[in-house]
Amino acid sequence: MAPGTSGGSLVVVANRLPVERVGGRHEAGWRTSPGGLVTALAPVLERNGGTWIGWSGTDERLQPFSAEGFNLVPVSLSHADLADYYEGFSNATLWPLYHDVTGRPVFERRWWDAYVRVNQRFADVTAAACAGGATVWVQDYQLQLVPAMLRRARPDLRIGWFNHIPFPGYEIYSRLPWRRQVIEGLLGADLLGFQRRDDAANFLRAARGHAAVVTRGSVVEVGGRQLRVGAFPISIDARALDELASTQSTLDRARQLRADLGHPRVVLLGVDRLDYTKGILHRLRAYGELLDEGDLKPPEAVLVQVATPSRERVEEYQRLRDEVEGVVGRINGDHGRVGQAAVHYLHRSFPREEMAALYLTADVMLVTPLRDGMNLVAKEYVACRHDERGALVLSEFTGAADELRQAFLINPWDIDGTKEAIRRAAHQSPAAAARRMRAMRRRVFEDDVHHWAATFLGALEMVAEGR
Ligand code: GDG
Numbered sequence: 001m002a003p004g005t006s007g008g009s010l011v012v013v014a015n016r017l018p019v020e021r022v023g024g025r026h027e028a029g030w031r032t033s034p035g036g037l038v039t040a041l042a043p044v045l046e047r048n049g050g051t052w053i054g055w056s057g058t059d060e061r062l063q064p065f066s067a068e069g070f071n072l073v074p075v076s077l078s079h080a081d082l083a084d085y086y087e088g089f090s091n092a093t094l095w096p097l098y099h100d101v102t103g104r105p106v107f108e109r110r111w112w113d114a115y116v117r118v119n120q121r122f123a124d125v126t127a128a129a130c131a132g133g134a135t136v137w138v139q140d141y142q143l144q145l146v147p148a149m150l151r152r153a154r155p156d157l158r159i160g161w162f163n164h165i166p167f168p169g170y171e172i173y174s175r176l177p178w179r180r181q182v183i184e185g186l187l188g189a190d191l192l193g194f195q196r197r198d199d200a201a202n203f204l205r206a207a208r209g210h211a212a213v214v215t216r217g218s219v220v221e222v223g224g225r226q227l228r229v230g231a232f233p234i235s236i237d238a239r240a241l242d243e244l245a246s247t248q249s250t251l252d253r254a255r256q257l258r259a260d261l262g263h264p265r266v267v268l269l270g271v272d273r274l275d276y277t278k279g280i281l282h283r284l285r286a287y288g289e290l291l292d293e294g295d296l297k298p299p300e301a302v303l304v305q306v307a308t309p310s311r312e313r314v315e316e317y318q319r320l321r322d323e324v325e326g327v328v329g330r331i332n333g334d335h336g337r338v339g340q341a342a343v344h345y346l347h348r349s350f351p352r353e354e355m356a357a358l359y360l361t362a363d364v365m366l367v368t369p370l371r372d373g374m375n376l377v378a379k380e381y382v383a384c385r386h387d388e389r390g391a392l393v394l395s396e397f398t399g400a401a402d403e404l405r406q407a408f409l410i411n412p413w414d415i416d417g418t419k420e421a422i423r424r425a426a427h428q429s430p431a432a433a434a435r436r437m438r439a440m441r442r443r444v445f446e447d448d449v450h451h452w453a454a455t456f457l458g459a460l461e462m463v464a465e466g467r
Contacts, residue, residue: 006134006320010050012041012459013126014139015086015147017054017074018065019163030067037139037164039237040449042459045070054128055070064129077123084114087314090142096316098141098398099277099371101172104238111340112178116145119126119185123149133157135460138189140164145181148188160460161186162193162232164398165204165373170209183211187222193232193462195373195399200229214378228463233399234374234454238383238448244357245384253357261361265300266426269362271355271377272369273310274347277396279368279412280307284327284343286418287366291335291342295423298335298342303366304358321347359384365392366427367400368412374399378407382444388434391425393418403443 009280016040019030026136032038043053051071075084088111096103116223123146126136138161147159165206173179183206186192194200204215213220220227244250268287274276287303288294299404307324311317328345350358359365365381375398382392382404394400394407399411408421428436 001374004015007257007405009131010044010048010128011126011134011136012045012050013053013055013122013136013143015054015090015142017053017056017072018042018070020057021071022417031125032068038455039240042069043391043420043450044453048071048287051129053122053129060181067084075093077118081114081118084108084111084120084378086142087116087311088114089255091311091314092311094141095165095277097172097176097405098168100166100168102370103177107175107177109177116181119143119145120149121154122146125149127153130154130157132156135455135457136160137162145185146188148185151188158460158463159189160191160193160456162234162456163195163199163373164234166196166371167194167199167206169202173202173206173240174209179206180210183207184188185229186299187211187213187220187227188226190227190463192227192229193459194229195231195233196402197231198325199373205413207467226360228242228459232452233447234452235377235444236376236379236383237449237450238379238445241356241380242386244352245360246386250353250356250360253353254360256359257357261304264298264302266296266302266363267361268301268303268364268422268426269358270303270305270307270350270366270368271358272307274311274317274321274324276316277369279370279372280305280324281327282322282370282412282415282418283338283366283368284324284331286368286415286422288327288331288334289415290419290422291331295419296426298337300341301426302342302344304344304346304357306346306350306358306361311425355380355407356384357388360387363390364422366422367392367398368395368410368418369398369413370395372398376400378404379444382437382440385437385441388437388441389430391433392436392440393421393425393430403447404440406439440465 017032020029020033022029046069052071053073055077056074061076064073090109092106122143127150133156147161150159188271198421207213207220208215213222218229272280328343331343332341359381367375367378367432378400380392394404394409395412396409408425410418410421434446
């Protein structure tokens, strides 16, 4: 039995259910959605017959159902809820604020009202679905008010919450007009998990400053109860990805991709949701200058940029897409030739098999976010490189940089520094590459996603027992 689940069943509460509709609504088919969280929690839920509560991704009013081995309890969201709670408060207020204002947060009172209303709905559905003494694991920044709402209704539950994105420094957080209410929402939990130690420290400072609580190390005293705050860096299913990258068909596909690109000496790769936090423009600028200055010359060097469509109804994302596509067009206009693009820009998503083949093709992987909670792409690249080749250029403003110290670490705002790191990464010796890659692989295989889930749930069990 997994740690943390011995006292009762496990209930996961996340914005989205772990399945998505296939076909039309009358065909009633569901398939597991891709993603690290689902991979991490599926085995734990399977073992304990747990439940997952979340929005179904459709506007249907659904009853609880089972699919793909999950017990699922849908929460319904209207178009107005989606616009105000999800696209508004979650993605246009909290997302930019928590990512160090790399985008401009919009503070809209109507969005806050919707955030409170929808969090209350998640809490009500969860309170009704949980068996006595169940363990509830709430996920992410969309549901920060759920812990306190749930504790009020069901003080018997043990409640954990994990933040997948950063928690900002005091002065940035303090701009939020509802800063006290959000902290008070979180303080309803028994355990609050963050990606990095710095995020946990930022939260503790905000809790002291805005909710006047007393903290001792990682423990917060709240209403005669102790709440623990800690870092639980998320990871990937490294073994599964390594296996996928070792199949003959992936190896063949990687060879084919290289041939399709014209057998360049250096393939550079970026894989990101098209999001302003990911530093895509800064990366393109560095690459463009390396071409302008003749340090890299197509067709010997080529950049493949996968930009997965994301949040396309939010205005800031529409603007970013226009900008990125403008810069890609300029670089190709200046440096491409017929049949030889300098940047292969792919604005769509691909199956996992294709992603693994792309990682195997990339000599230099560019992960350059301005701010990122963890960044799983960096870890996926490392997990795929069983050949111990390739180089990772990694922003120091990602959670992953705390663990992957053998990457070429960069400050993405420093274009010259980024260019220098790309030059060094492209020219390192095979022996040096293997040394760095081996060390990074050790880390990613030791601290995989199963370790992450077990560690969090184990800590939650311990805190709740001490109550
Ligand atoms: C948030 C935090 C934190 C991307 N394109 C395709 C595809 N992907 C997959 C990647 C990776 C995932 O999406 C993206 O994960 P990241 O961690 O890079 O970034 P976010 O989406 O911003 O995730 C982040 C994470 O939560 C977990 O806590 O690390 O900091 O922001 O797995 O491979 N997958 C497929 N096709 C694509 O085209 N199959």
